[in-house]
Amino acid sequence: MNEWYWTAQAGYPLLATLQWLPLAGALLLLIIRRARLAVAVGRLFAVAELLVAVDLYLRIDLSTRVLQFAERVDLLAYHAAADGISVLFILLTALLGVLLSCYGMARQQITPVHLLGVLLVIETSLMTMLTTMNLLWFAAASAVQLALVGYLLWRWASASEERLALSRFLQYQLFGWLLFVAGSVVLVWSHVDVVGSAAGRWSFDLFDLLATPQIGKYQSAAFYLLFYGLAIRTPLFPLHGWLPNSAGYGLIAVGPVLLLGVKVGIYGMARFLLPLTAEAVMIWQPYVVAFAMVGVFYAALLAFRQANLRRLMAFAVVSHTSLIVIGLFTLHPAGLQGALLLAVNFGLAITVMLMMIGYVYRRAGTTNLDRLGGLFDRVPFIAIAFLIGGLALLGMPGTPGFDAVHLVLEASIEAFGALPTIATALGNVAAAGFLLWAFQRAFLAPRPRDLPARRIARTGAMEYFVGGATLLVLLVAGFYPEPWLQLTDTATQALAAYFQHD
């Protein structure tokens, strides 16, 4: 593997800026006393972060497979670099940061400044995960992120269900994190073993690990540990147990968006798991795909039975994540590209839907479908934004989901044949059924008597901005997907090259 240093491409260390900027913003928020100024500063930092991410996008050279903007500090084993895949996820993260900083909150459990600060630190940890080339740095940043989301859940926990959600979340995530770290250790240890203890040194760096030949004996073990560690985060059926609870209680948008909007689990699979354990991936591919196909249906079925909009969304996520994993494990360039685009598309779509659910909650005080209804008359914009998000989940033409699903299906037909692919696509349609049903119940059904029309405030300016910006990105990317396809093209080709020995 080759890399270009940042000095060759930009006047400043771009990736370090991406990681430090939000952190600096968070520290600044600690100092500022006046709340309004602090909120403005926090938003300013989120916007600046987005600008840096756009700068990265403009500067990256997409014609080569070389990793770019590399930075190294050997003492700390710090090693960051970027390719098209990471840039795609970085852009998404920065965009979500801006949207969330403008989203605000309904229940004032902590001050807005406090929330913004936590948000910025989480953004830093996400940026570190998306740029680092080192397994341990990835794990460390992941721990910081999970701890902060756990902190948010803890601050919001007032009822016993919320405490239960919190403990479920912590148990699952801690377990997943340990699996990931154990997998890394197994991997590195067997690399040292293969190379010989004289030449080998304990390095968790992706470049070093790829430089030595693939390990034989322990590869399946490493694959399983890493895969399950990431799968719990993603979350993938049948390891999704934490999600419905923590999505059903606690924060509505900020926490879930940070966990689900940026699919770092998927990113981790593409960046570390697939290249590092390529042989084991090819061995275990059918099993992973079979589980994912079951997951599409299982989650779609369970979603039908939910009476709460937030729990329903959680199952929708599980159902669609399975589709992404199917795309990833086609191990075919088109499928990989489709899966990554799908991950970003779902991230955006889930974000807009969760934020709209949050707005509904602010008006109605509930997300229970039985107690909602008739919102379309009062807040048509929120309803339409929710629906377009849902259609993007479905892969409707006109949203980026269509191109991504198209790629995944193309690859899936080639890798697994037509029948399982058709079944999967039908599972996707089943998912459409419950989204549409939820939309109808919440927005179009007759309004319940205890929800008078005057209690439902009209859509506010900030709400128009947050929803409108997301929809704009979704629709533009849907009607003109060429830039995103180009962005990920060479990087996914490079990734797929690991699986084309024959």
Added chain:
Amino acid sequence: MTELASWPLLSTLLALPVLGALATAVLRRAPWAQWLALGSAVLTLLCSLLIVVAFDGANAGFQLIDSASWIAGLKIGYLVGVDGLSLLFLPATALLFCGAVLAGWRVSATASPLPPGLYFALLLLLEAATLGVFCALDTILFFFCWELTVLPIYFLVSLWGIGGGRQAAAVRYFLVMLASGVPLLFGLLALAFGNAAAGSGALVFDLPTLLDSPLAERAQYTVFLLLLVGFAAKVPLVPLHTWLPALAMGAPAAVTALIVGLKLGAYGLIRLAIPLAPVAASDLHWLLAGLGTLAMLYGAVAALAHSNLRGVLAYASLSHVGLVVLALATFSASALQGAVLQLLNFSVAGGGGFLVLSFLQRRSGSTDIAQLGGVIRSMPLLSGFFLLFGLAGIGLPGTSGFPGELLIVVAALHSHTGAGLAALFGTVVGAAAFLAPFRHAFLGPLRNPDVAAAQDLLPRELALLLAPALLILGVGVYPLPILELLRPTAEAWVAALAGL
């Protein structure tokens, strides 16, 4: 003429309603939104007429082609063009939408909490997507427009529909269309894969290339059956028609006119399913003929049994499209001409019929046959128009329904005698299915005070109905120009099938 043809007419045609929809959606005041919507619909109609003028009738190939690169990474392009078969659907669609906008003049004002322009914006969006289906020469662009038609209909029905069942009807429609989109997309993908396997190795989605390079025989069966299932739900053919009656009852009248009048499913069979998989299609002709005959008879009998005029018209449309599918199974040029003519005829006659029913609904509050009676006494003009549209529907000589039906039945008797006889029988039942409810609802004693007090057609409504009525009579008396316009392409279509 050449200057006219060098202008990107088709792209203009697609852009006009989209721009109109965007402008209408943001307007705050209802009257402006209405006029703007009508203006865009009329401009679109004029543009479609320009296209007919610029079209070279002697040429059987695709014309007025516009292309642009769209998603180059996936080899999906923006490619539009028309040939003789698709040409006339453009003005028919545009005309239908002009009527729908006018018929919805008051609808948007009643549902006050919603943005006033939304109704018209959705209608115009639907128009753009429909025109896109008729012009698309890239299979994925076709699918894209195809799926885009579903969403406006869902909203139009669930927000402005009639009765309590409308939301369930809208969801059912949406889900059936979405589920049928899966085989359709897979059919198109299988086509691209089959093509890649047979030739260049790269996935291709543009129709002219796909038509030039025949598929391997085995792949053709897969493609044909997948596409058939995908289109059959939209046509609708009998086992997949369950969304239609509920939707016809629940949708606002103008939207019902559109859903019933736009024959996208049958067009899909003509444009994609049969020519792209010719061997499979001619081998499975019995399937097409059987499905067509079944739909035709079932539609006629169900129309006879229905107690609401809207339901009667909806089932009558089922019966008509069944006849068209039977015509396709004969693989003869004259039957294909008849089929296209029949589709156009029902677009105009069925659309007109639903408009009349919307006027009637507004006056009497119902289109239930039992609630009506003696309509002709208080509203002679309205009844007269309904009779004319109905007679055109059953194919009376002198109306535009006659030549199409005649061509189809003759060809069907020649190639599928049994099915032809059944079709003949079906037309008789269809005639009864129209005349019996007409007698109960429009003739006979006055039973409903609302009907007795109602006013006949207003000048605005009269003007609106006059255009389709004149078209029906004009084409009925002198159908030759249209048949001639269809002939070269129809012959080329049949020749391509026979050559394999």
